Amino acid sequence: LDALRFEGLAAEDAQRLKQVTVLFADIVGSTVMARQLDAEDIHTIIDGTLTSLSNIVESHYGRVLQYAGDSLLAVFGADESHEDDPENAVRAGLAFLKASQKIAREVEQHHRLEGFGIRVGVNTGRVLLGGGVDAENSIRGITVHVAARMEQNAPTGCLRISHNTYCHVRGIFDVSEQAPIDVKGLAEPINSYLVHGIKPRAFRNRSRGIDGIETRMIGREAELKQLQQGFHALYEHKVPHHDAASAITVVANAGIGKSRLLYEFENWAETRPESYYIFKGRARPQTRQQPYGLLRDILAWRLQIAESDSAEVARDKLLQTIAPLFDQSEAAQIDILGHLVGLDFSASPHLHGVLDDSEQIRNRGFHAAAQIFQRLAQSKHIPCVLILDDLQWADDDSLDFLNYLLDVNRDVAMLIIGMTRPELYERRPDWPARNSSAARIDLQSLGSTHSHELASELLNRLGDIPVTLHQMVTGSTDGNPFYMEELIKMLIDDGAIISNVEKWQLVPEKLSNTRVPDSLTGVLQARLDNLSVPERATLQRASVIGFEFCDLALAALDKSCVECLPALIQRELIVPHENAVNGIQGARNYSFHHHILHKVTYKSLLKHDRQRFHLGTAAWFENRVKTRGSDNLGTTAYHYQRGGEAKRATHYYALAAEDATSRHSRDATLHYVQQALALCDSDDHNLRWRLLSAREKIRATQDDRQAHDADLDAMAIIAEAIDSDNLRAEGLLCRAMALCSAGNYPAAEETSRSVLLFTQDSSATAIAARACGTQAFALRRMGNFSTAKPVAENGLRLAREAGDRAVESELLSNLSGLASESGNLLESFQFDLEYLAITRATGDKAREVNALNT
Incomplete structure (x- = not known):
């Protein structure tokens, strides 16, 4: 009885109902070959082709089950299921077509026979594997018949996939929708698609839902039509007084259906015959405090820059991809844009003269980024579509850029689609500003x-x-x-x-x-x-890393957690991302199924566990700082702060603040300084000076004079506490420049003179030169030209002594203005020539324009 029971179990195990992807391929032209070639030549061609195709199947993790004359049947996911089985099958099909082109050339060359080719069809669904005659290679079910119909209806040299397969590979391949096909045994015709190739960067579109259930979109038809109309408008003739660039913002609370609406629009747009350039970006909760975080994400998606790429690899991708859009003389634009988004081009000769001018870096970086969209759209008259998700978490610098983009590229055919929760409008009530073609779609709960x-x-x-x-x-x-x-x-x-x-x-x-x-x-x-203990522990640890997390970071917390990821994917609690090109070997990124799920999971952790996992995460990101430069400074600080390590958190917040200041990221600087000051020891005067100095540079460019004065007062107190003349001089210089900006020239002149009292030390020569420049400018504005000139000349000497080209150029400009206003035009012209030469030598475009206009 036991033996019979064992045989029954073995037979039951031999037959399995399973979802797989089936591929059919058929050689076209074999009948013609049979009439014109002898049997041995036909055998060589057919057998060689099938061998080549079989190797392709194996290299894409599939298995050939059957050969029938000049065709083969392969299956993906029969032995072991993988999430990307449908994708592997389609990639194999495209590889078939590429291989057949080579074989066709060889057949024509050696046998003078034209017309060789193959057709490929792919379908995904449930099949019965095993059992019966040839049990090991047996496969049955309607899924197989549909795959065969896909192949039979594919044009020679083409790959046709069913709608079932298409649902699994949306966004990865270039496809075109075909007319429905009748299949024997099915009541309704089925939709299918011809696959033309792989998109430049795979971006898997996943709709939320229940595994195995494909639902139609319900209750959002009018909103989808509005997005489609925005797309169609890109190709219509220009309307007078109507911007070509437009923006549509979809607004809804969490879970209402923004993602599904976007998913349907992208799928619809993907099958359209019109050409367009696609850009995508997504903000995350931590993006709000990352300088130009969303802008960086937009560029990273388009340029295939992975999180796991080293700083060097990221810079190379930026240069190689964007360089063709710019002339050789415009190379500086690429470097400045890269530096703006945090790729650290500080060693570039194009930045040497402007590294201390963060506002210029911001302005020129914005210009370069806008030029990318403009030049792409205008080079081949192909519009750009920019899709942005979770704008409520976007950093203000990137939102400023998007407003700038809509303004300066108003004549460029471009559509920006943004998805956001209502809280975006709490800080940006007029979003997007300055665009006559902006529209807002408010999604409500389903009735x-x-x-x-x-x-x-x-x-x-x-x-x-x-x-x-x-x-x-x-x-x-x-x-x-x-x-x-x-x-x-x-x-x-x-x-x-x-x-x-x-x-x-x-x-x-x-x-x-x-x-x-x-x-x-x-x-x-x-x-x-309902999760098992290991599965719940894995999800909780991942929640500490963030809404998106890398398996390497998770393994740093607990190596065994990685083994639970497939089960969490199957339960649809997390979503795997595409493996990154040139990424770390074996690394993969994941995200939670929804932001609400991430929040609930994080809150389920005990406080001491949260702290422990935050410290482990901080250590992992700290190590990443060594390879990705400034990318992870703020993230490292945040995790140290949540882990209770105030000193290390303060250190990284200070570094993040200084990095943000160097790129004129105003909100990020203010945030990081605020966090660091709250954690910093009150008697750590040197660190507090660094933080206040970073914030002062940003507040000097803003309208809040009261807050700026408060920082200057705090800096003066620290300078006295440390008893440092250099810091006294630096603080007074900042105050003098602020007074100049406010138009209080007598007070600015007096304060500048005070600076010089504390710059007797040789290390303060550059500060003394800048103070002379501020004093001379104030005297000039007061009309006291005779006193201003020797002050400016002394400043010029000090600037040259200190080797500070930026201050030298400012003083030359000041002297040129003094000479001009005194009626000495020749002397003014000579100063201008020197001024222009320095701006060109240092790559300071802003001052070069100023020099040319004087």
Whole structure:
């Protein structure tokens, strides 16, 4: 009996129902070959081709199951399932076509025979594997027949995929939608697509939902049409007094359906025949404090810069990709843009003369970035589409850039689609500013009718849906689609719905015992509670790293956690990202299924566990600072702060503040300084000076004079506490420059003279030169030219002595103005020539323009 039972179990195991991707390939022209070539030549060509195709299948992790004359059948995911099985099958199909082109040339060359080619068809679905004759290679089911129809209806040299496969590979390949095809055994024709190639950078579009359930979008048809109209407008003739560049912002609370609407729009746009350049960017909670964080993400997506790329690799990608858009004489623009977004081009000769002029770096970086869009769009008359997600977390510097982009590129065919929660408008009530073609779409919760429609779609595999279940799903979720999906997943986790079968099954006794949490947070918490201990621990550790996390960072906290990631993917709690090109070997990025899930998971941790994991994460990011420069300074500081290491957090916040100041990132500087000052010891005068000095540089360019004066007063107190003449001089110089900016020239002149009292030390020569320049400028504005000139000449001598070209050029400009206003035009011209020569030597374009205009 035991032997019979074992045989029965073995037979049962030999047959499996499984979702796979099936590929059919057929050699075209074999009949013609049979008439014109002998059997040995035909055998050589056919057998050689099938061998080549079989090798391609194996290299893409598939397995050839059957050969039939001049065709083959391969399957992906039969032995071991992978998330990217459909993608691997399509990539293999494209490789088939490329290989067949080479074979066709060889057949024509050696046998003078034209017309050789292959057709490929791919479909994804459930099949029965094993059993019967040739059990090892047996495969049955409608999925196989659909794959065969895809191949039979593909033009020679083409790859046709079914809609089922397309749903798994959206966004990765260039496709065009085809007319529906009838398939024997199916009541309705099926949609299919021809695949033309791989997109320059794979960006997998994933819609939220329930695994195995594909629902149509419900209740958002009007909003989708509005996005489509914005797209069509890119190709229409220009309307007088109407900007070619436009922006559409979709606004909704979490879980209402922004992601699904964007998902449907992208899929629709992808199948359009019109050409367009696509850019994408996504803000994250930590982006708000990263200088130009969203702008960097936009460029990184387009240029395929991975988080795991070293600083050197990232710089090379920027140079190689953007350089063709600029003339050789414009190389400085690329370096300045790279430096602005944190790729550290400080060693570039193009930046030597402007490194201390953060405002110029910002302005020229904005110009260079806008030029990328303009030159792409105008070179081939192809519009640009920029898709931005989670704008509520975007840093203000990047939002400033987007407003600048819409303004200066108003005549460029460009559509910006932004997804955001309402809180964006709390700090940017006029978003986006200065654009006559801006539109706002407000998504509301689904109404009763649409909620019932969505519930019916989500539960359709149950067949007849009990009224009690329908009411449970719709009655407590307030028209929030994400809430509805998570509630159904909770019922699956609880065993009230059995979903691992073709037709779902309801377990009434478990359903009746289910207590539906009265909030989305409660539903998500219930899902966490249903996890195994290792799975829950993995998700909790990942939540400390962030909404997005790298498996290497997770392994640094606990190596065993990485083993639980596949189970969390299967439960649809996390989402894997595409492996990065040129990334760290074996590294992969993941994100939580939703920001609310991330927040709930993080809050489920005990305080001492949070601190411990934050410290481990901080140590990992600290090591990344060594390879990626300033990228992770703020992140490292944040994790040290949350881990209770105030001293190390302060150190990295100070570095982050100084880096932000050097790039004129105003909000990031203010944030980092505020965080550091709150943690810094009150008697750490040197560090507090560094922080206040960084903030003063930013506040000097803003309108809040009271806050700026407060920083200057605080700096004066520190200078006295340290008893440092150099710091006294530096603080007074900042005050004198502020007084000049405010138009209080007598006070500025007096304060500048005070600076010189504290600059007797040789190390303060540059400060003395700058003080002379400020004093001379104030005297000039007061009309005291005779006194101003010797002061400026003394400053020029000191600047040259200190080797400070920037101050030297400012003083030459001052002397030129003094000479001109005194009627000595020849002397003024000579100063201007010297001034112009320095600006060109240092690459200071802002002052060069000023020199040319004087």
